Amino acid sequence: MKRSCLLLVMLVTMPLIPNPARAKVVTQSVEYRQEGTVCQGWLSYDDAVKGRRPAVLLIHDWMGVSDHQKSQVEALAALGYVALAADMYGKGVRPANAQEASAEAGKYYKDPALLRARARAGFDELASLPQTDPERMAVTGYCFGGRCALELARSGAPLRAVVTFHGSLAASAPADKEHFHAKVLALHGADDPFVKQEEVKGFMDEMRAAGVDWQLVQYSGAVHAFTDPRAGNDNSKGTAYNAAADRRSWRAMRDFLEETLAK
Amino acid sequence: MKRSCLLLVMLVTMPLIPNPARAKVVTQSVEYRQEGTVCQGWLSYDDAVKGRRPAVLLIHDWMGVSDHQKSQVEALAALGYVALAADMYGKGVRPANAQEASAEAGKYYKDPALLRARARAGFDELASLPQTDPERMAVTGYCFGGRCALELARSGAPLRAVVTFHGSLAASAPADKEHFHAKVLALHGADDPFVKQEEVKGFMDEMRAAGVDWQLVQYSGAVHAFTDPRAGNDNSKGTAYNAAADRRSWRAMRDFLEETLAK
Numbered sequence: 001m002k003r004s005c006l007l008l009v010m011l012v013t014m015p016l017i018p019n020p021a022r023a024k025v026v027t028q029s030v031e032y033r034q035e036g037t038v039c040q041g042w043l044s045y046d047d048a049v050k051g052r053r054p055a056v057l058l059i060h061d062w063m064g065v066s067d068h069q070k071s072q073v074e075a076l077a078a079l080g081y082v083a084l085a086a087d088m089y090g091k092g093v094r095p096a097n098a099q100e101a102s103a104e105a106g107k108y109y110k111d112p113a114l115l116r117a118r119a120r121a122g123f124d125e126l127a128s129l130p131q132t133d134p135e136r137m138a139v140t141g142y143c144f145g146g147r148c149a150l151e152l153a154r155s156g157a158p159l160r161a162v163v164t165f166h167g168s169l170a171a172s173a174p175a176d177k178e179h180f181h182a183k184v185l186a187l188h189g190a191d192d193p194f195v196k197q198e199e200v201k202g203f204m205d206e207m208r209a210a211g212v213d214w215q216l217v218q219y220s221g222a223v224h225a226f227t228d229p230r231a232g233n234d235n236s237k238g239t240a241y242n243a244a245a246d247r248r249s250w251r252a253m254r255d256f257l258e259e260t261l262a263k
Numbered sequence: 264m265k266r267s268c269l270l271l272v273m274l275v276t277m278p279l280i281p282n283p284a285r286a287k288v289v290t291q292s293v294e295y296r297q298e299g300t301v302c303q304g305w306l307s308y309d310d311a312v313k314g315r316r317p318a319v320l321l322i323h324d325w326m327g328v329s330d331h332q333k334s335q336v337e338a339l340a341a342l343g344y345v346a347l348a349a350d351m352y353g354k355g356v357r358p359a360n361a362q363e364a365s366a367e368a369g370k371y372y373k374d375p376a377l378l379r380a381r382a383r384a385g386f387d388e389l390a391s392l393p394q395t396d397p398e399r400m401a402v403t404g405y406c407f408g409g410r411c412a413l414e415l416a417r418s419g420a421p422l423r424a425v426v427t428f429h430g431s432l433a434a435s436a437p438a439d440k441e442h443f444h445a446k447v448l449a450l451h452g453a454d455d456p457f458v459k460q461e462e463v464k465g466f467m468d469e470m471r472a473a474g475v476d477w478q479l480v481q482y483s484g485a486v487h488a489f490t491d492p493r494a495g496n497d498n499s500k501g502t503a504y505n506a507a508a509d510r511r512s513w514r515a516m517r518d519f520l521e522e523t524l525a526k
Binding site for chain 2: 190191201204207208212213214216217218219221244248251252255259
């Protein structure tokens with residue numbers, strides 16, 4: 001009798017109740033290559049889940065890979081995705097301050113072909129993993145990483161979704177219908193002094209012209225880097241954390257990935 | 264044995280699984296007054312829930328109250344809110360076509376004081392109900408109703424939240440810090456030819472100047488009336504249903520109401 005009861009409970013509850021106790025998120029440092037460059041990122045996934053699942057490539061802001069991206073991919077893994085924090089700069093290239101970051105990011109802004117190839121290497125690494133369902137892949141990017149995420153989609157990568165957080169929205173070459181496969185969600189601080197409203201308008205025009213399925217969310221009182229607690233809280237500096245915009249944008253991303261990465 | 268199994272299943276599942284079988288959404292026609300004018304709207308709530316709960320006032324598009332608003336308040340009631348579809352025009356005033364609707368809505372656009380008073384009467388009716396927690400109230404509005412929803416907040420109504428769907432975003436008099444208490448979520452079709460991007464920009468500037476907590480979402484490929492299946496599917500007419508934007512905007516509203524109407 002007890003066994004039959006237990007079975008009944010399991011049958012009734014299994015499809016409806018997630019069991020966080022069984023989740024086992026593991027995170028590891030991974031290396032991969034783009035031609036001669038070794039890249040070092042973070043990979044995270046739930047080891048209690050078997051089989052292929054939707055995958056998210058996460059691209060860092062101009063400061064490069066750090067522990068911040070580790071916690072971000074872990075949060076994505078907790079949602080059920082296999083997530084790779086890509087390394088755009090190459091192993092060991094970790095800017096120590098804004099000046100170094102600007103110089104490093106500048107190399108890629110100036111060389112869009114390199115930027116696209118480097119982003120693609122991260123995409124290919126993630127697509128090749130045994131946990132990944134390569135038919136269900138998305139990319140998210142922050143600031144500089146937002147530009148990389150969009151450039152990856154513009155280059156024709158078989159992505160279902162792109163999410164940018166306070167991303168640079170300008171294009172090295174405009175999206176075109178033939179190559180751009182992803183749906184796009186751009187999450188933007190309405191007072192961002194680095195990605196101004198003119199750039200936002202240019203992005204909307206670009207996406208419209210290419211027939212992309214896109215959405216844009218503007219958050220009041222939010223400036224650049226609004227998801228990053230390391231940015232402090234002084235809006236007048238142009239970069240600052242904004243707890244409401246951080247929470248809301250994460251929720252918007254969750255809803256969007258749920259929609260676009262469903263089977 | 265069967266009874267003990269059932270009990271066990273219930274004990275295990277009750278706190279985690281909502282029980283739609285217990286929900287009892289009731290909808291009724293209600294009348295209320297604004298000075299000499301009798302208004303007739305729809306009220307909907309879950310009768311299986313006891314006590315006061317958060318409340319949503321819903322304001323119709325320029326066609327006035329119809330069965331469309333009935334299904335909308337029922338959907339809100341299913342989410343746990345007590346919802347009232349306000350009647351801006353007065354009992355029996357139901358435009359039969361766009362020409363009549365334009366004339367009727369025009370009366371209120373031209374008389375902002377009347378518009379605000381009429382919207383306030385719906386708000387007061389909802390606030391007075393035994394099901395309503397008057398500390399947790401929101402307003403949602405569609406097209407013309409979006410304008411009414413914002414005007415209600417601009418007039419100083421004690422609202423926690425305003426949601427507009429393809430709403431008219433211009434103001435009869437700009438919001439000011441002292442009177443505007445609500446957080447705002449504006450859900451907009453990026454190709455809306457009636458609420459153009461210049462009006463969207465004016466709205467952002469107005470909200471910014473008044474220090475409002477606001478968000479704006481733009482949906483690609485969506486024109487005016489994108490939530491309304493009655494609008495057909497020909498974007499070139501300027502009004503058309505858009506299933507993706509309808510689904511996404513409803514989800515955004517759900518997230519926002521969950522956040523703003525929480526205890």
